[in-house]
Amino acid sequence: MAVLVLLLLLAVSHATSDEDPYIGVNIGTDLSNMPHPTQVAALLKAQQIRHVRLYNADQGMLVALANTGIRVMVSIPNEQLLGIGQSNSTAANWVSRNIVPHYPATNITAICVGSEVLTTLPNAGPVLVNAIKFVHSALVASKLDRKIIVSSPLPSTVILDSFPPSQAFFNRSWNPVLVPMLDFLQSTGSFLMLNMYPYYDYMKSNGAITLDYALFQPLTPNKEAVDSNTLVHYTNVFDAMVDATYFAMAFLNFTNIPVIVTETGWPSKGDSNEPDATIDNANTYNSNLIRHVMNKTGTPKHPGIAVSTYIYELYNEDMKPGPISEKNWGLFDANGDPIYILRLTGSGSLLANDTTNKTYCTPKDGADPKMLQAALDWACGPGKVDCSPLLQGKPCYEPDNVIAHATYAFNTYYHRMGKTSDACDFNGVADITTTDPSHGSCNFPGSLGSNGTMVNITAPSMNSVSSDSSGPSFYGRGGFTGNLVLIKVMLWSAIIL
Numbered sequence: 001m002a003v004l005v006l007l008l009l010l011a012v013s014h015a016t017s018d019e020d021p022y023i024g025v026n027i028g029t030d031l032s033n034m035p036h037p038t039q040v041a042a043l044l045k046a047q048q049i050r051h052v053r054l055y056n057a058d059q060g061m062l063v064a065l066a067n068t069g070i071r072v073m074v075s076i077p078n079e080q081l082l083g084i085g086q087s088n089s090t091a092a093n094w095v096s097r098n099i100v101p102h103y104p105a106t107n108i109t110a111i112c113v114g115s116e117v118l119t120t121l122p123n124a125g126p127v128l129v130n131a132i133k134f135v136h137s138a139l140v141a142s143k144l145d146r147k148i149i150v151s152s153p154l155p156s157t158v159i160l161d162s163f164p165p166s167q168a169f170f171n172r173s174w175n176p177v178l179v180p181m182l183d184f185l186q187s188t189g190s191f192l193m194l195n196m197y198p199y200y201d202y203m204k205s206n207g208a209i210t211l212d213y214a215l216f217q218p219l220t221p222n223k224e225a226v227d228s229n230t231l232v233h234y235t236n237v238f239d240a241m242v243d244a245t246y247f248a249m250a251f252l253n254f255t256n257i258p259v260i261v262t263e264t265g266w267p268s269k270g271d272s273n274e275p276d277a278t279i280d281n282a283n284t285y286n287s288n289l290i291r292h293v294m295n296k297t298g299t300p301k302h303p304g305i306a307v308s309t310y311i312y313e314l315y316n317e318d319m320k321p322g323p324i325s326e327k328n329w330g331l332f333d334a335n336g337d338p339i340y341i342l343r344l345t346g347s348g349s350l351l352a353n354d355t356t357n358k359t360y361c362t363p364k365d366g367a368d369p370k371m372l373q374a375a376l377d378w379a380c381g382p383g384k385v386d387c388s389p390l391l392q393g394k395p396c397y398e399p400d401n402v403i404a405h406a407t408y409a410f411n412t413y414y415h416r417m418g419k420t421s422d423a424c425d426f427n428g429v430a431d432i433t434t435t436d437p438s439h440g441s442c443n444f445p446g447s448l449g450s451n452g453t454m455v456n457i458t459a460p461s462m463n464s465v466s467s468d469s470s471g472p473s474f475y476g477r478g479g480f481t482g483n484l485v486l487i488k489v490m491l492w493s494a495i496i497l
Contacts (some may be wrong), residue, residue, distance in 0.1 A: 074099070165243040196247055264311060266281055364430060
């Protein structure tokens with residue numbers, strides 16, 4: 001259960017095993033002071049998080065995520081599963097209420113039908129496959145089945161004898177559910193969704209699993225785990241469990257279903273009997289996990305094919321029942337302040353959850369006022385920056401001059417475009433700085449508000465800009481050509497997406 005990271009999105013398509021890997025984040029809501037959906041969306045954009053999983057289909061969140069380009073995985077809660085699994089019309093109504101009104105403005109890419117149903121709600125197990133098929137049929141009727149996949153997250157505990165991976169198999173008592181479910185996933189090009197927690201594997205192993213092996217830390221060859229059947233060496237729990245899942249599917253004659261990890265992470269705080277639930281270990285696990293997924297190493301069974309992963313979770317959920325650790329899986333608190341700063345040096349374009357090391361886009365000293373005015377007009381017009389805070393009586397109206405107003409508009413555009421260097425050029429009149437230009441009650445995107453929360457970035461997404469990327473003729477040449485920016489961003493996205 002945990003969080004964080006990147007990605008600029010190009011198109012919605014069926015996800016396959018040869019797609020470039022990504023990191024997403026789960027968004028739980030058991031907080032006593034749950035941020036407003038627009039604040040959540042602002043944090044996601046500021047942190048370059050481009051894949052999220054919701055535990056429901058909250059209308060406010062779906063609206064807030066519209067036109068952001070963020071890929072959204074929505075969920076049917078377990079308590080709704082029995083009704084949907086027993087009625088095709090109930091499933092159709094759910095899709096018509098929760099999916100159709102929001103797509104494609106909100107980039108919904110998957111529906112999780114329940115979560116860990118076989119272990120948390122076993123009486124619903126017999127209708128799980130029906131529920132999945134009914135939801136898929138509703139998508140077919142709405143012509144969305146080739147845009148949105150359907151699956152149901154399984155806990156790793158349904159896999160028995162998971163080490164060595166080559167002899168792993170699913171709990172046979174669930175084969176009447178799992179076999180038709182896997183058949184559906186394979187026939188529709190969907191994923192097997194897996195919730196995996198090396199923290200719990202480590203805690204319950206009685207010393208058989210070392211902390212370094214659970215945390216992706218480097219191991220000497222004699223400390224690596226060896227599959228006695230294949231003689232393959234494993235250096236971490238994550239890879240071993242993913243491969244165990246592939247072998248368990250192969251045991252049932254399913255060999256063409258990609259795995260996606262829908263939950264994993266490490267708690268940053270625990271009770272006295274959880275000494276390894278620490279900030280340092282949580283940071284180590286999540287930082288190493290992100291690097292491991294994004295470097296495309298893959299697993300010993302599937303080298304070069306990384307497993308896209310959703311970290312649990314965005315926020316610490318202080319209302320979660322159970323031990324202290326259950327409340328402390330997040331990367332951020334309810335104010336949007338990081339619990340710890342991910343150590344992601346060497347992770348390419350990945351951005352850490354560091355809300356202190358910030359950059360801003362401001363006019364260059366001595367820039368021609370006429371050039372600044374033209375750039376300001378473009379940003380607030382074709383650039384689609386929300387410049388309403390610059391109106392008279394609004395927080396950023398004063399000082400009423402072109403430099404101050406251009407600073408706000410440039411910086412907002414720069415942050416909305418992912419803080420790329422091309423997004424802070426404006427035909428040569430702007431530059432990147434580490435000095436926060438906020439003043440008084442005028443808090444700029446990327447700065448911290450007076451209450452410590454991330455400023456709500458209300459500017460539209462890149463997708464809104466790209467449809468109007470040509471801009472006026474003034475920006476049809478030079479370093480800030482709209483098409484040039486779009487091409488460079490698309491190339492950058494294609495590399496990291």
